[in-house]
Amino acid sequence: MNFLFNEEQTSLGETVGQVLADHAALTGPDPSRGSDAEVWAALAELGLFSLLVAEEHGGVGLGLVDLAPTIEALGAGLAPPLIASTLVATEAVNRLGDAEQRAQLLPGIAAGETAIAIASAELGRGNDPVFAECGLHDGRLTGRKIAVAGADVAQMLLVVTRTQSAPVLALVPTDAPGVTIEPHADIDPSAGLCRVTFDNVAVASAQLLGEGSPGALDTLIDLGATAQSGMAMGIAEVMLKRSVAYACEREQFGKPIGSFQAIKHRCADLAVAVEAGKATSHYAFWACSEDAEDRASAASAAKAYCGEIACNACNDAIQIHGGMGFTWELGLHRFLRRAQVIEHAVGSRAWHYERVVAETLAAREVA
């Protein structure tokens, strides 16, 4: 019985956090993407992308739960979301890929040469990340995806699409003929969100991941939702720390503002939310790693709850920082913006709460 991370897991997260901290611009006021390539290179050099890859393919063979503190660090450091999406895609290939696909993809991933962007969201489907208009018919992919983080610099796209009968996941190189990638104008330019259009793109059967596996899409959603929950908690924790630090230092009426209950109690409530959110997210990481029975419910719980906590934490931090909080220079807006990207990635809060209920009711019927 131990719900803590071991030293290796923790120090991995700390190391990644330090690498990100070396690139101060990541959390600076300017949301442009200047240092993305350097950050990727530094993390690749550290071996981040080899961690989830099995030893036979040149990796370390860790499980997703081993990377939980690392993914929190990616969130806290406002790392480009493409990094986490590549890790999620790696795990998806581990679980859903056949031997050939694994052999073909994993060495490049482990070497940091294959960045994978996940293309799931579409317009016109409400907040549902599952239903796709984007269709695969007779080996041809046609449709449009939005908010694909890092598609413009990735080598590969992992696309949620569907045939007549069922959802499928397709691996499509970003330079495949018929693929058009345009950057969005959006709330968080640093996330590198792109619109990706597929115009009759040829997709061979070998490019389909987990074909015929009814749980393939669920697997991707669970992994993605869990990773997003980790990044959300990274943000929430930074917001807590910065709020507390400012509340200790900033004086008004002759006292540090943290001595006023209006501020102190808000920080305390935020600390409790961070504790609850992290526990929920950590459990989802474990449930994914172990393929626990409640994996889907744990992942959706984490996504819904942690997304909410991160958004609230950003609001709290801005309010506690007062006038400074809404200055561009202080940079809190960077976290506020990124929290929105996370909130709307892999399905909205309402969709995931809905999924928690569906899973829970289904489990009751089985029991």
Added chain:
Amino acid sequence: MNFLFNEEQTSLGETVGQVLADHAALTGPDPSRGSDAEVWAALAELGLFSLLVAEEHGGVGLGLVDLAPTIEALGAGLAPPLIASTLVATEAVNRLGDAEQRAQLLPGIAAGETAIAIASAELGRGNDPVFAECGLHDGRLTGRKIAVAGADVAQMLLVVTRTQSAPVLALVPTDAPGVTIEPHADIDPSAGLCRVTFDNVAVASAQLLGEGSPGALDTLIDLGATAQSGMAMGIAEVMLKRSVAYACEREQFGKPIGSFQAIKHRCADLAVAVEAGKATSHYAFWACSEDAEDRASAASAAKAYCGEIACNACNDAIQIHGGMGFTWELGLHRFLRRAQVIEHAVGSRAWHYERVVAETLAAREVA
């Protein structure tokens, strides 16, 4: 341009408040119904039930908005809900009754001799106050209503029922053959909630109120929702006043607890909520009186919003009173209990928010 009550309206409310205050047991810790008949008699003597009745039928001919402060006082004083329901039913008879019905019913109402309980809620319909299983077929009423406040002491029931084709409102004497009235075991015994069963009860056409008028049920809902919103705000305001008084008087750590921001700011937020809720409720009273275009939306807005504010206000008051707050003796639980009765009367919060949206979208289409 004047959104205030005039002196007559205000002093009417104050007078009713004073009469209720004379019956201290109404807001005492014991939720039983000892003084209901005396309270009714005192208010009847005051002429309360004649206020909405036209002069030709022995009344004063005031409009619903004139009674807004009075209905708030009924809420604040935890008056038996049958009093407000009789006022609502009076106004329903004014608006929907034909000449004969008015002549027959209104004099008795004005004299305080006809108390009317409103039977709308049913089990098994979710939170929808509109859809009725309780059916009227071939002049016979059959079905079961729950949470009918004061049915056991009322002379008349105003029943939401339906024929094959449409909802109708039926006036049924409580002593009609086939009517069975049993008191509930419920969260607020002082509300006099009853289960009313109709077993093949004969209902003549002359007993139908607003027959054929497509808006009859909406009218009853708007009047009822508005009255409930007023009572809710009466409760919320008492909770604010008692919280503030206690926060000024109770000392901990050598200071009145109201000097701590945790308490002070909670009171301030409650005061703002009370202000917003009252404004919303008062507007609904006005919109009902004037049959304004946005009557339905205003009434539902008031019911949803004020119900929420009253429930929160009770929670706030209990928390601010600390240990004393959850003692039986202090009696705050009486308001907490009544607020639940109000919250679930005439449709739930979610149903009314839903109705606000439906009305607003419909108005957009017209515009």
Added chain:
Amino acid sequence: MDFTYTDEEHRFRLELRAWLATALPEGWGETVFEPEDEEERYLFRRDWDKKLSSGRWAGINWPVEYGGRGATLVERGIFAEEMARAKAPESLNIIGHNLAGTTILHHGSQAQKDRFLPPIIANEEFWCQGFSEPNAGSDLASVRTKAVRKGDKYVVNGQKIWTSYAQYSQWCFALVRTDPDAPKHKGLSFLLIDMSSPGISIRPLRQISGESEFNETFFEDVEVPVENLVGQENDGWRIAMTTLAYERGPEDCLGRQVRFKQELEKLLEVCAAEPTANGVLADDPVVRQKLGRSIVEVEAMRLVALKSFSRILAGDERGPDASVIKLYWSHAAQRMNEAALDILGPAAVLSEGDDDAMAGGRFQTSFLQSKAFSIYSGSSEIQRNIIGERMLGLPR
């Protein structure tokens, strides 16, 4: 990260589960419940406590020499979960075990240990807690009940409040002022007071739910032998703080969580069965959002407790974690209870004893009871101060 139990821990769980199956009446929690009458319920719980003692399931964390099992923290967590899972009655002697007993174990003289511990673990003597006073609630250190030493006795005068089960207790574990001139935290002491002493009177305090768990207890010239002083005179505050840290730890939350989850299960059961105009309650998307949040929060209660639990297992001091846990479960449980009534629609008002009440009217009682969660055992305001100051390091 590892949620598995050792074989030994698993055996412990099975042993307890097996014992509970025989100790509780047939159909317990399904068709058989605690008596509704308060006096009868007291007798029932007293008997249950004695049964626990006879099975060596009372004070399992105490050392073996005093009749305990020297249970590990994990075993205590398992104990809390299994008791809750079996819907076992609550112990009447929590104060005896968790507060009085624990304090005597740590700070009592050998004579006190010999005199008081055996009847506690045997549940032959029941204890109440004399901490709060009408003017010392959140500000506990401003206790005014005075104990003046006269020869070999203290003479106690004052009033305590929220003394749960005082009417059924043989002893009171009381915080009293022994030095009125010292700064307020410095003049307090712990006395063990025989509840049959002349000069003690008890007035029950009903709660908003209608139950009378609590009391006001008055002391008028009550004589207490000086040997019933625990620890040093005027050292009571320090002792109280160490003792209170043990009162509400993750073990407590783990047990509560199981009970809250049982409530939530009942709510899901109602939602899955209760018809609406177009299906059942659980089909309503708005209802589902509320259910979803409650499901997540009730699960988070468990996870938050497990985090803290793991930290203590790993050697961390018990600190403000207890406040985080308490603040979390109390508000999450209140939200669940609010959601339940919200969801039930017009039936929300029907309570125990009404034929039409959902799930026997349990949600209404739980709703009322839940209002106390954010007040007792340290109000949420106090917990937020503790978290802000002791965990986050914000200035006073």
Added chain:
Amino acid sequence: MDFTYTDEEHRFRLELRAWLATALPEGWGETVFEPEDEEERYLFRRDWDKKLSSGRWAGINWPVEYGGRGATLVERGIFAEEMARAKAPESLNIIGHNLAGTTILHHGSQAQKDRFLPPIIANEEFWCQGFSEPNAGSDLASVRTKAVRKGDKYVVNGQKIWTSYAQYSQWCFALVRTDPDAPKHKGLSFLLIDMSSPGISIRPLRQISGESEFNETFFEDVEVPVENLVGQENDGWRIAMTTLAYERGPEDCLGRQVRFKQELEKLLEVCAAEPTANGVLADDPVVRQKLGRSIVEVEAMRLVALKSFSRILAGDERGPDASVIKLYWSHAAQRMNEAALDILGPAAVLSEGDDDAMAGGRFQTSFLQSKAFSIYSGSSEIQRNIIGERMLGLPR
């Protein structure tokens, strides 16, 4: 209770509406908008302010003798509503009209009135506000910017912050410390400072939305003639308090409410049109609950303002009502903006300039801007103190 307007009030509204129809460019607010470039927008707003003056629609509440219309409170409410309804540009010279002008009107010398009022009402001189400082935010009375009298001049040193539009202003209306030895509320004075004086430097402060409405303004040995002192030396705090009460009244809220309602209308329009897997966004019951609450709260903003408005009309003093109004609209508007992004699903992140953005990406900008509502013009914490102490009478 009566929501009708007198004939005269109605004529006032129609006159203004007619004027706006001709004064604003064709297609304004539909196809024609303010320039995006900040400098251009400033020029545009300056021109608009001059146009307002030329139509006698600037400073309508001022007495006729100073170029105003002596507008009644109701007319001011109508003015705010109509300006908002026409989506008219915001005035650049709010500080000139509402703060500097109002204060000079009430507390200025005749010479000051003659010198300063005409160019304000003509919008020939623009003003910025020198109140807050880096260390005097919520605690405004701890202003440190010093003004030391030397002969017929004050020499000003210090730093102001949140000086909106300082870069476009000719004058600054500044609260400065003239007696460093007096208790902090007692040593403050008001100075009118020519922004072209040597020693003034300005550093723009960007907001989280990317816009730069605010500045830091530095004063280094800036000389201000003593005749630019408003009221008595060291009487500045009292003057500031009376002036600030006029800054955020119900008129302000009525105008804002119209603009928030326009946002909400846009959101409803998007929800009614945007397809989902099974209908449009507005068919989703969970979306509808969020919309419902926003509709109610935006309407309540108007009603809360009207209540206060009516009380002032009935002769009540302007008091903590303004804090109630401000606290209400700021949080209600934030909730509406949160709800908007919540509802939009994956498109929530797409902003102005993206082809796929909903309603041109306006919700994203509004969302970011809304975060300042609960901070500027007195933070919510300060408003709660004011309400608690001045309206409810809670102790300090």
